[in-house]
Amino acid sequence: MADLSKYLPLSQRPVGDESRVSSDWGPQIAATLLATADLLDGLSPEQWEAPSLCADWRVRDVAGHLVWRLGSSNRELLRSAGRAWLAGRFLNPNRAIDAVSRAAALTEPSELIASLRRIAADRTAGIGRQGVTELTEAVVHGFDLAHPLGLALTVDPTAAGAVALGRAQRASTPVKAVLRRRTLVASDALWRVGRGPDYRSTAEDIVLFLFGRAGLTPAPPAAPTVPEDLTDPV
Numbered sequence: 001m002a003d004l005s006k007y008l009p010l011s012q013r014p015v016g017d018e019s020r021v022s023s024d025w026g027p028q029i030a031a032t033l034l035a036t037a038d039l040l041d042g043l044s045p046e047q048w049e050a051p052s053l054c055a056d057w058r059v060r061d062v063a064g065h066l067v068w069r070l071g072s073s074n075r076e077l078l079r080s081a082g083r084a085w086l087a088g089r090f091l092n093p094n095r096a097i098d099a100v101s102r103a104a105a106l107t108e109p110s111e112l113i114a115s116l117r118r119i120a121a122d123r124t125a126g127i128g129r130q131g132v133t134e135l136t137e138a139v140v141h142g143f144d145l146a147h148p149l150g151l152a153l154t155v156d157p158t159a160a161g162a163v164a165l166g167r168a169q170r171a172s173t174p175v176k177a178v179l180r181r182r183t184l185v186a187s188d189a190l191w192r193v194g195r196g197p198d199y200r201s202t203a204e205d206i207v208l209f210l211f212g213r214a215g216l217t218p219a220p221p222a223a224p225t226v227p228e229d230l231t232d233p234v
Contacts (some may be wrong), residue, residue, distance in 0.1 A: 010209065023130075023132065025123065026123040028156045033119055035154045036066070036145070040059075051148060058105070065104065066141050067107075067116060079162065081097060138164065139207065144213065147208065147213075157203060160203040163207055164206055167210040178194070180194070181194075181196045182196045182197060188202050201217055
């Protein structure tokens with residue numbers, strides 16, 4: 001299984017040689033956004049309006065959030081969220097984020113797709129924020145819009161593992177209770193989080209569970225290995 005501890009912040013990682021540690025997730029962010037854009041490019045108008053795994057957000061709203069959250073500079077993020085907060089007199093800052101994301105989602109689907117591809121190109125070129133926070137946004141929200149449509153989103157296994165491990169450090173109390181009693185093993189990604197007896201599921205299902213989006217679905221049992229001397233000759 002992959003040792004994902006090297007992707008934790010310094011304070012949470014075992015002390016050792018840091019020379020090969022990098023916080024640059026630009027290539028993985030770009031790949032996830034491109035996969036999301038490709039997925040969106042094949043949706044029908046009805047699918048764009050379908051509910052996502054984000055409460056009260058359509059697939060369109062999630063796409064708008066990704067464009068705003070990952071396509072804006074730090075200054076633009078603060079400015080737009082601040083304007084929404086003042087205009088709506090929201091007590092909860094998350095309401096301002098909701099308003100900005102919904103506003104971004106009013107753009108035509110083709111423009112949202114083009115924006116995601118442009119943001120991906122920027123990350124490939126080293127432009128913009130490229131930390132694990134941005135990786136988490138891309139991976140989790142990509143799953144948020146793909147999963148309820150029954151569509152598969154291709155995510156780099158190491159990227160999904162880093163997102164899962166980071167979330168495990170600050171998960172909700174019920175999720176942490178599970179992680180104290182079970183080791184969640186990604187059957188399709190060669191990483192694990194938690195302790196205790198193994199519970200196998202897909203990387204996508206584990207990530208969504210850790211973020212409170214959905215329950216865990218057990219992975220099918222692995223196919224038995226047939227000894228070489230029992231196989232038919234070629």
